[in-house]
Amino acid sequence: SQTIHQWPATLVQPVGSPLSLECTVEGTSNPNLYWYRQAAGRGLQLLFYSVGIGQISSEVPQNLSASRPQDRQFILSSKKLLLSDSGFYLCAWSASGGRYTQYFGPGTRLTVL
Amino acid sequence: GQNIDQPTEMTATEGAIVQINCTYQTSGFNGLFWYQQHAGEAPTFLSYNVLDGLEEKGRFSSFLSRSKGYSYLLLKELQMKDSASYLCALASGGSYIPTFGRGTSLIVHP
Numbered sequence: 001s002q003t004i005h006q007w008p009a010t011l012v013q014p015v016g017s018p019l020s021l022e023c024t025v026e027g028t029s030n031p032n033l034y035w036y037r038q039a040a041g042r043g044l045q046l047l048f049y050s051v052g053i054g055q056i057s058s059e060v061p062q063n064l065s066a067s068r069p070q071d072r073q074f075i076l077s078s079k080k081l082l083l084s085d086s087g088f089y090l091c092a093w094s095a096s097g098g099r100y101t102q103y104f105g106p107g108t109r110l111t112v113l
Numbered sequence: 114g115q116n117i118d119q120p121t122e123m124t125a126t127e128g129a130i131v132q133i134n135c136t137y138q139t140s141g142f143n144g145l146f147w148y149q150q151h152a153g154e155a156p157t158f159l160s161y162n163v164l165d166g167l168e169e170k171g172r173f174s175s176f177l178s179r180s181k182g183y184s185y186l187l188l189k190e191l192q193m194k195d196s197a198s199y200l201c202a203l204a205s206g207g208s209y210i211p212t213f214g215r216g217t218s219l220i221v222h223p
Binding site: 032034044046090094100102103105106109 | 146153158210214
């Protein structure tokens with residue numbers, strides 16, 4: 001069966017510091033991968049998605065970036081965090097080939113102070 | 114574009130039945146999803162409807178009417194652990210990526 005991992009689970013970072021969140025998927029090949037952010041009391045906002053190694057699509061212009069160095073690894077980064085970057089970051093995967101159901105990782109709660 | 118509308122909050126009694134509605138406006142419908150999200154946790158997949166009608170999975174059922182742009186999630190025999198946010202999400206317009214509604218917070222009380 002498929003499993004999705006995210007780490008760290010929680011993170012407290014000062015404004016202006018860098019960020020690296022990692023997501024890995026097990027039990028499937030060539031998944032579509034996604035990064036979402038959920039701010040307190042708000043809906044899920046799609047940040048990036050990837051259909052393959054090195055292929056990244058950005059949905060929202062911001063100071064975040066994403067990379068996919070391996071088939072089942074997805075990384076969310078920032079060079080300098082802003083207060084507004086605080087939130088719950090969720091990685092998700094779906095099967096390739098038009099099957100749309102997304103399965104979410106446990107999430108990383110980021111607080112920028 | 115897509116417009117997804119669902120109630121912000123609902124309350125219900127343990128053991129009862131509750132129906133959470135979701136209406137949408139879109140072109141090129143590709144499917145409608147329901148997810149459950151407990152506070153502080155990730156969303157978990159409940160159902161996917163692409164054809165009209167009712168899909169039943171244990172205590173949870175999901176209904177879709179594409180012509181009316183309408184779906185509902187039906188929860189039977191409510192339990193306290195069903196207190197959570199329920200997210201309606203829509204895939205459409207040639208995209209395989211669902212857009213999520215803001216969610217309905219369900220509070221189940223004794």
